[in-house]
Structures are given as C-alpha cells and as structure tokens.
Amino acid sequence: MPEFSAVPELSAADSWEDISPVAELAYGGYGHTAEYHASAASIFEPKRSLVARIGGRACGTCAVYSLEMTLPGGPAAVAGLGYVTVAPDHRRRGVMSAMVLRVLHTLHEAGAEPVAALNTTEAGIYGRFGFGLASQAAKVRIHRHARDLRETAGGERTVRIGAPEEHAAALAAVYAQCVGERPGMLRRDAVWAARAVLDLPDHRGGSGRLLCMVVEEEGEPSGYALYRLTAAWEDSVPRYEVSVRELFARDPASGTALWRALLDVDLAGSVVADRPVDDPVLALLADPRSAAPVLRDQLHVRIVDVDRALEQRGYAAETDLVLDVTDPLCPWNERRFRLRTGPEGGECRPTAAAADLELTSRDLGALYLGGTSLVQLARAGLVRELRPGAVRAAATAFRHDPAPFCPIVF
Numbered sequence: 514m515p516e517f518s519a520v521p522e523l524s525a526a527d528s529w530e531d532i533s534p535v536a537e538l539a540y541g542g543y544g545h546t547a548e549y550h551a552s553a554a555s556i557f558e559p560k561r562s563l564v565a566r567i568g569g570r571a572c573g574t575c576a577v578y579s580l581e582m583t584l585p586g587g588p589a590a591v592a593g594l595g596y597v598t599v600a601p602d603h604r605r606r607g608v609m610s611a612m613v614l615r616v617l618h619t620l621h622e623a624g625a626e627p628v629a630a631l632n633t634t635e636a637g638i639y640g641r642f643g644f645g646l647a648s649q650a651a652k653v654r655i656h657r658h659a660r661d662l663r664e665t666a667g668g669e670r671t672v673r674i675g676a677p678e679e680h681a682a683a684l685a686a687v688y689a690q691c692v693g694e695r696p697g698m699l700r701r702d703a704v705w706a707a708r709a710v711l712d713l714p715d716h717r718g719g720s721g722r723l724l725c726m727v728v729e730e731e732g733e734p735s736g737y738a739l740y741r742l743t744a745a746w747e748d749s750v751p752r753y754e755v756s757v758r759e760l761f762a763r764d765p766a767s768g769t770a771l772w773r774a775l776l777d778v779d780l781a782g783s784v785v786a787d788r789p790v791d792d793p794v795l796a797l798l799a800d801p802r803s804a805a806p807v808l809r810d811q812l813h814v815r816i817v818d819v820d821r822a823l824e825q826r827g828y829a830a831e832t833d834l835v836l837d838v839t840d841p842l843c844p845w846n847e848r849r850f851r852l853r854t855g856p857e858g859g860e861c862r863p864t865a866a867a868a869d870l871e872l873t874s875r876d877l878g879a880l881y882l883g884g885t886s887l888v889q890l891a892r893a894g895l896v897r898e899l900r901p902g903a904v905r906a907a908a909t910a911f912r913h914d915p916a917p918f919c920p921i922v923f
Contacts, residue, residue: 519568520611521611525563531564535571539600555708562574563612565608585882593923630814645876647917648884649808652785652806655794662773665765670770676724680727701921737761738757738775741756753782823859823861828910871896883911
C-alpha cells in the first residue's frame with residue numbers, strides 16, 4: 514500500500530455538488546452545462562458514493578451505482594464505480610487507494626453486490642486493485658467504397674429516421690429485447706434511458722445532433738441505431754463520418770438493414786462504431802479487411818466475494834474444480850474454493866482440498882463475463898494449472914458466446 518503524509522477522511526457524498534468540483538478539476542478543468550450536471554445528478558447515489566478530504570478540503574471522489582447487469586446465466590446486481598478522481602495536487606498520496614478499498618470492504622461487510630465493475634480513462638490504473646479486463650470492444654471504420662454486405666434472409670425492413678425522442682418507445686422496446694443477449698449489458702430505467710440519448714451541444718466535438726434510425730417489421734420496431742454525422746470534404750467531395758453510438762436489432766435481417774442504411778447515408782464517406790468483438794457486421798462484410806477493427810478495453814471487473822460472485826453467474830459446462838485464489842486487498846477471498854457447475858448454475862464453497870488452478874482475483878475478474886480466454890491467461894503464465902486438464906475444463910465452463918459488451922459508460 515502506498516504511504517501518504519495525511520490520512521484522507523472519507524465520508525458519504527451529500528449530493529452531486531459534493532463531487533462535481535473535484536471531478537471537473539481532475540478531468541482537466543472543463544466546466545459543464547446545467548443540463549450535464551442535471552443528468553449526472555439524476556443517476557447519482559449519494560449514500561453510496563464517497564468524498565475524500567484532507568485538511569477539510571475535498572480532494573477525491575468515487576461514485577457507486579446500483580446496476581443490474583446481464584451475466585452468463587442471467588441478470589444480477591453489480592456495483593458500478595464511476596468518477597473515481599483525485600485532485601491534481603493530491604495525486605500519489607494514497608487517496609484513490611483509500612477510496613477504492615473502502616468501497617470494496619463496505620460491499621463485503623454489508624453483503625451487498627459481490628462484484629464491482631468500472632470503465633476507465635487509463636487502463637493501467639485498476640489492475641493493482643484487483644480489477645481484471647472483462648470485456649473489449651472493436652472499433653470498426655467501414656469506408657463507403659467497401660460497403661458491400663453479403664445477402665441474408667429475412668425479408669424487407671422499413672427504415673425511419675428522426676430525433677431519438679420521436680422514437681423513445683421503439684428504442685426502449687428493442688433494447689429490452691436485446692439486453693439479455695450479451696454479458697455486460699445493463700438494464701435501463703427511465704433515468705438511464707434518458708442518459709443514453711443525452712445530446713449536449715458542447716460534447717458534440719463539431720458533429721451534428723444525435724439522430725435515430727429505426728427499422729420496422731410489419732409496423733413493429735425491430736432495431737435501431739443512434740448516430741451523428743461529422744462534416745468532412747476532400748477535393749470538394751463530401752466524406753462525412755457517420756459515428757454510431759448504439760446499434761441493436763432483435764433479428765439478423767433488422768441488423769443487416771441498419772448497417773446497409775448507415776453505409777448509404779447521404780454525404781457519408783465512412784461509418785465508425787465501437788462494436789462487440791464478434792459483431793455480425795464483421796461476418797457480413799464482403800471485404801472483412803475493410804473494417805480494420807481495433808480492440809480497446811471496456812469493462813473492468815472486480816470480484817468482491819468469490820463464493821457469492823461465482824454462484825450468481827451461469828456456466829457453459831459441468832465441472833468440479835478447486836481454485837486457489839490470491840487476493841491480498843480482500844483477504845477474505847485469499848483461500849481455496851471448490852466450484853461445481855451444472856445446468857442450474859454453480860456452487861462455490863471454501864475448501865481445504867488440493868487446488869486444481871492457481872489464479873489472482875484480478876484474473877478471476879477478467880474471466881467473469883465469459884469474454885476472456887482462460888487458456889490465454891494460462892499460456893501467459895498468469896494462471897497456473899496444478900491438475901492436468903483443469904485449464905481446459907475451466908475455460909469451457911467460464912466461456913460465453915456471444916462475447917460480452919456494454920455500450921454504457923457509467
């Protein structure tokens with residue numbers, strides 16, 4: 514643990530206003546509009562969130578959200594961490610460590626969510642707190658000259674374009690049908706749904722307003738895309754960039770119709786989107802090389818209580834394994850656990866039996882959503898196999914298809 518000259522005093526935040534000044538300073542001093550603050554305050558949970566103070570001055574923040582996330586096997590409660598910030602003049606003094614450890618220990622002591630998750634602006638920070646990289650996104654850039662898609666069955670779809678608020682009911686209906694398909698997806702109430710279509714002019718970066726494309730099958734919404742255009746010209750020829758914020762479809766034909774429509778937007782030169790690593794568009798492209806997908810990290814997951822966390826997710830195969838877990842920051846996890854999985858889920862209990870696998874809580878977090886290869890971790894020397902065949906057996910049980918994805922930054 515890092516040392517610091519003054520121990521930060523941690524207390525619950527009374528309101529969003531307790532957090533916003535430090536958060537704005539930590540993110541470069543950019544001010545935000547009243548609309549932004551109202552949106553952030555609407556999802557803020559003051560009783561769960563922390564403010565760190567030294568000498569009475571606020572110097573660190575950590576928001577905690579009550580989330581319902583799709584896991585392999587179904588939805589479950591997950592604690593989301595956001596706005597984990599430290600004032601620039603208080604960095605490297607243990608403020609962040611104190612806040613994150615307080616959150617983890619509080620979750621454990623209260624018997625609250627057994628798993629925490631976060632997005633991160635700097636991917637190298639949270640591994641030391643036991644967060645593992647659990648999902649990735651592929652950034653695709655499809656140029657108009659390479660827009661040819663393979664033919665798929667399913668019939669014609671009607672495409673409508675308008676403002677997101679005009680299609681709010683359609684967006685909610687389609688998202689509700691798709692949210693259970695991939696681990697990492699979050700249930701959205703009205704407040705989170707409003708945040709998903711938030712379109713602040715000062716956050717557009719020179720792009721146009723947010724637009725909504727809805728596809729329908731026999732008059733019923735079957736897919737949608739949220740997108741915006743950024744103007745660009747090359748030798749007097751329009752080469753606008755179509756940036757996709759969200760795209761969901763309840764069937765393959767609707768998804769194909771959305772991609773065809775996006776690739777045919779007037780003035781467009783390319784379509785850019787962050788998509789699941791196994792997104793169907795990568796299979797639909799006649800020239801898959803044209804998408805030039807680039808991987809980036811997405812959700813980082815921290816196992817708070819190993820036994821409860823492993824019991825609340827499902828598994829792809831039956832197995833009986835003993836995991837020897839290393840977790841110095843959460844010592845209640847530093848022991849052996851016997852995990853038995855089957856069609857009804859998993860049972861996980863502390864045990865004194867000989868271990869089959871040795872791994873850290875960080876690598877267990879990376880495996881949690883089913884998108885990280887345990888075989889890859891073992892070949893990298895991060896997971897140690899103590900019984901022959903244990904890596905393959907565990908890899909089959911933990912893996913999930915399709916891959917995890919989360920379009921929401923919290």
